[in-house]
Amino acid sequence: MTSPSSSSSSSGATPARVDTLEHPALADARDAIADGIDREALVTVFGRCTVDYDGRASSHLESGDRHVMLKPDGASLVHTDEGQQPVNWQPPGCEHSVRYVESGAEAGDDDGPTDDPSTPRLVLESDRSTPDERLRVSFSRIFQVSAFAGSDETELALSGTEEDLRQRILEEPSLLESGFTPLATERSTPAGAVDVYGEDSAGRAVVVELKRRRVGPDAVSQLRRYVDALERDLHADADVRGVLVAPSVTDRADRLLVEHGLEFVSLEPTAD
Amino acid sequence: MTSPSSSSSSSGATPARVDTLEHPALADARDAIADGIDREALVTVFGRCTVDYDGRASSHLESGDRHVMLKPDGASLVHTDEGQQPVNWQPPGCEHSVRYVESGAEAGDDDGPTDDPSTPRLVLESDRSTPDERLRVSFSRIFQVSAFAGSDETELALSGTEEDLRQRILEEPSLLESGFTPLATERSTPAGAVDVYGEDSAGRAVVVELKRRRVGPDAVSQLRRYVDALERDLHADADVRGVLVAPSVTDRADRLLVEHGLEFVSLEPTAD
């Protein structure tokens, strides 16, 4: 069951390739993983391991069975059987390495005890600098190693974003209010760029902050910062209106809006 | 190469089990995936597929080779060979389903064209309500299916969090400033809960907002909301101090602090 199996898809311009080992010896797993990293394949390892992270924060995970994915762009993901988020990870830009250690005590230079340091271990590391951080996965057993090489040229088409909401307003400004005229998007202020800047039927300046979903107090504060900054920037006794555009607001955000003299218009990113 | 292989770890209290098919026929893949879901295993599928999401937003991904993970808690993840984040996903709480469709045109009820609708397809769906959303992965080819059953009882131990920063301040209040006395954590105000509430050596109320890392304008606004709310809550002519505690602040955040009469103390979550 530890003999390597390599197989290619029989049709298609760029055949996908999969290499799998089941219950390999740790040394064989090391070779397969090193080969997968070298070939820039997507490598997965399922096995019993401890996990240590050190960098922006520090973490330790005792021994358990987990699924590890190493990507050719340097990303690393450790998944348990629960949760959308990996229990540990490393962002793209890391250098992956793998090594076989006869005595687990040497797996880490300065780590605490692992599940059984006296047994041999296979250690995966993903390191980067800026910020300096490291993920180390130390396996006592490996149940499966796979290396996937495929082809994926396509990009995700997503709709229902804040950008869609902006397009809706620009194409039909009356959705904001009758007589509204957009003058600029991403208009720069000392506090940052305003989503949509324009003027109302009376010629007053209007700052519009867009949110694709129901908003809380943070969005109100954000809008307030822009209105404040623009009032100073126009340095007249400018009466600048601030309008929050979102599907809905929470109670507390609504009170904040009133408190700060800001307005709200209910609008969804798409017309459905 | 399409014969099923099931294997168990030979030692350990809770042996891990791995079932793998390589280049299975779609109908065989369907049975293996359904069995894995049924057994509450962690199921992975690598193959050529299109991906469609509809719910909080909508997205479509043309045909390519991707890695799909179905977790027993209902989470679903679609990974390409790039990026830390899945290109598509579904949170825990979904219901997974798998079906074999002779003609791909029936894979979706109302979908646009896929890579080749005339060929048979294997369709994975993960659905949930509140919010109502659905992820559909439609495979034209499957290169590998695996089902992993393991054991993982341990929890992550993490340090360097905001909670650590709070403990540091509570154990040694002089780190904030000489004479500071913490009176409460998570003190409730109309604007939300204050991280640390206390008084200085002159008996003035102090609101402390903690951040584990370098902060921008949002944290300053958050602190300002708390100070405002507390000044009203104490409804005296209360002079409430607001102190932001973080490793550092950006320039713009620093100007905002001055503008709002707030203070800053540089402190890291851990003593290193």
Place this chain on the structure above:
DNA sequence: CGTTCGATATCGCCT
């Protein structure tokens, strides 16, 4: 349930 806020947030854009 909804609200609120933290996170090793990640990601993309722009300076």
Place this chain on the structure above:
DNA sequence: AGGCGATGTCGAACG
């Protein structure tokens, strides 16, 4: 490289 804001953010704590 750092700042800044969006995200189908996710997740947890709390009401």
